[in-house]
Amino acid sequence: MATTAPMTANAPSGLSRAGKDRLGTGVKVAIALLLLVVTLFPMYWIIISSLKTNLETHSVPVTFLPAVWTLDAYQEIFERRNFAKYLSNAMVVAVATTLWGVAVAAWSGYGFARYDFRYKGALMAFVLIAQSFPRILLVIPYFELANRFGLKDTYLGLILAYSTFIQPLCLWIMKEYFEQIPRELDEAALVDGATPYRAFWDIILPLARPALGATAIIGFLTAWNEYEFALVLTTTERVRTISVAIASFIGEFTTEWNLVMAAAAVGTVPVVIIFLFFQRQLMHGLTGGAVKG
């Protein structure tokens, strides 16, 4: 299904010449600007609200620039709300899941790309569909099992739970990539007497280095954004991740919106920076293989 339409993301546009003279430049730029305002305004709102005082986020009418610019919210979440701990928890879980996921995906992805065996088709179909499993479907049994095996509030519990979506994701991307590497390369090594493991390690893996990086970034981002499992499998600060922490600033009666937005900004900015840097490399994985990037 991922191989449906071979295409290149940056091929010369088919429509640009054909439709050039229908719309004036002014009209196009105006539409583009309008779309950008709608798209970016909410993101602007995160930043600007995080730089207000709590009082000002509750004042009517709303202000579009803070009357008093302040970093109080950031200071508060880091100094008194233990935010650094949640950041590092999220980092530990996301990095561990990703490293482990990419390692297994590279090793086995190579096997899936190069060898045929019984049930391979069914297994790969399962791997593909597994990425779109409703997470709540797994949350319930994981909650049960974590209670039973003492995995609640542990890194291991979260890492196992995150593997449910990171592992299929990484495996799929790596397999797709290995399939694009010509078979002649490893066959030559095999003829020279190398074992399949040697051929993988010495010949194929070095070639797959860019894919390893891209897969790791996509895995990391996906794990970083996770909320459901973290919500259900953490009850204390010990392993609570940033996503649960951000949401926990919502109060039952009043909410300190400047804190929520500061936390949201801290949770989002690393992701946006990674995206802007690696946009091109990530295209393929982000679109789940629908687009050959």
Added chain:
Amino acid sequence: MRGPALSQHSAPRFRGRVRLAPAMLVLPAVLLIVAVLIYPIAYGLYLSLFDYVMTMSPDLTFVGLSNYRKLSADESFRNSLAVTGQFTAMTVALEFVIGLGIALLLTLEFPARPLFRALILLPLMVPPLVSGLLWRLMYDHELGVLSYFVRVLGGEPPVFLGDPKVALLAVSLTEVWRATPFMVLVLLAALQSVPNDLHEAAQIDGANAFDRFRAVTFPLILPVVLIALLFRTVDVLRTFDLVYLLTQGGPGSTTEVLSMFIYRYGFQSFDMGLTSAASMLLFALTLVVCAVYLRLIARRQAADR
């Protein structure tokens, strides 16, 4: 490097290990997937056949399909099915229409197009959870900037997240804002793969822009359109964090999508049997949607050949 003669000589020695290689390579991922995915799903399926309320007693009583029967008669479960259907259809349709519009705009030439392209994709990077919190603030009746805009324009804003008639649309628009860039990304790539000469030929034949799109471009990008729709449909079908943070399913249960229903049921009543049964039905729904789309895609591909 060893010569071919030597390698031929040494080949038999390796043969045993070589034959095992596929299994050794594939096994770690298979074992891991069985452990973290298949086992819990099977466990969920197993639980769904039992009467098991976690907080009452640790005992499981086998009840067969009784949980499924109870669910199909349950008013709030049926409601959540309807809400999920409505929410998914509305969200995916809006994303598609807007996404196609933006993708078409991006195929035209105008100043600073690459910058526009990069910036328009940014919401995709906002975690759904953050998107939920952000829009909760913006929708707020008193403090929300959107309510403020409506007032400035002289209207009386609806209580976006509190009005049963508006709430589901409000939640949907939040997801549309966040995920439309995905559509843009995929559709743009598809549009750019349409060969130029086909268009020129159609233009010479006197076809106008709309006809050219309908008769030439759209059939060519249809397979990719279907894939994009599939991805977004299964993703919207499982929406949880957004609803949880925006409305918790309210007002009443007008925005209670299936994931929210399952969560509420699981962690309020702790009736794990019934909750697991509901999860299995959501799972089945996802598989059916996948199957339908994959069928359509396969048919398209067969037609293209």
